[in-house]
Amino acid sequence: MPAAINHKDVFVVVPAYNEQTVIRDVVSELVDIGYTVVVVDDGSKTSPEPFLKGLPVYFLQHEINMGQGAALQTGIEFSREHHASYIITFDGDGQHNADDIKKLLEPLQTNEADFTLGSRFLKGAAHNMSGARKQTLQIAKFINYIFTGMRLTDAYNGMRALNPKASALVNIRENGMAHATELLTFIKKNKLRFQEVPVNIRYTEYSKNKGLTVWNGFRIFFDILLNKIFG
Amino acid sequence: MSGIQILLIGGVIAIFIYYIARFRNALADLIILGIFSAAAVFFILYPDETTVIANKLGVQRGADLLFYICILFFIFIIVKLYARIRRLESKLTEIIRQRAKDEAKKTE
Structure with a gap:
């Protein structure tokens, strides 16, 4: 069993873009356990701040919408500057547990890994996913494989954990969804030890509407390609 | 001189004047632009000359050669603009991020 951990030293970064209807439930769950929560509002049309009233969290706001990758990097830098022991990334749409x-x-x-990645497909994880979504994820996994050479059971799972070594090195430059592939490249380049961990995904009507589409898949592919060309 | 020639030469001259007035760039830029504009006017006045060059390059018609060159040129422009947009986006992200971190609040 690992040593006991002070929950306050675990910073959970929650990127949020127009999540005002669910953000309170997502954050409450984290605050109840005692984690330090960093909500990064990525230029939502309606600020989620009033919905967080009474919850002790750090609230950061991008003045304009820059993308999930940009919001994560902001949250990670902030956590790092506040001497977080571990940094978690956690989607704001309520699909994580x-x-x-x-x-x-x-x-x-x-100390078996520097970076852990959530996977909804490993043994022990549960999800209620539609066939179409599974196919989209297959495409995303294939994209990841082409660009990183890493075979993972899941792609684009927003739940990850970083130790101080990993978080000190991380520098997401892909502002959009392609950051997930960029993070894998980063793990590989820095020879970080990583593990996939089974996590449960709750597909609600709400999160389904916000999730990855085939169109996103193409966008991601071209983003990565152009990033490779232009650096 | 036909109508289309007047239109095209007018356009080339207008772009030349606009560029000089708007950007006031270095002498080298001015010379390059001057040469390009002069060449454009020349080929507009004597379009058959483009066919001579095209034939030397293995293309049948001068108009086709121009079309191929235009495609290459526009791809070059798009690539240049895209690289610039990415640079700007990355600078903007840095500024927005710094402001977000500076103005972080703790909600109660």
Whole structure:
């Protein structure tokens, strides 16, 4: 068993773009466990700040919408500057389960990994995903494989955990969804030890509407391609 | 001189004047632009000359050669503009990020 951890030293970065209807539930769950929560509002049309009233969280706001990758990097830098022991990335749309965080942290605490990635397809994980979405994820996994040479069971799962070594190095430059592939490249380039950990995904009507589409898949592909060309 | 020649030469001269008035660039830019404009006017007045060059390059008609060159030129412009947009976006991101971090609040 890993040593006990002070939950306050675990910073959970929650990027939020127009999530005002669910953000309070997502954040409450994290605050109840005792984690330090960093909400990064990525230029939402309606600020989520009033919805966080009474919850002790750090609230950062991008003045204009820059993309999820940009919001994550802002949250990670902020957490790093506040001496976080571990940094978690956690989607703001309510599809992740706060209880899974401790599973993601375990390999970091026992020093078996520097970076853990949530996977909804590993044994022990549950999801209620539609066939179409599974296909989109297959395409995304293939894109990841082409660009990084890494075979993962899941692609574009927003739940990840970083130890201080990993978070000190991370520098997301892909502002959009392509950041997920960029992070894999980053793991590979820096020879970080990584593990996939089973996490549960709750597909609600709400999160389904916000999730990855085939169109996003193409966008991601071209973003990465252009990034490779232009650096 | 036909109508289209007047139109095209007018356009080339207008772009030349606009560029000089708007950007006031270095002498080298001015010379290059001057040469291009002069060449454009020349080929507009004597379009058959483009066919001579085209034939030397293995293209049948001068108009086709111009079309191929235009495609290459526009791809070059798009690539240049895209690279510039990316640079600007990355600078903008840095500024927005710094402001977000400086103005971080703790909600209660």
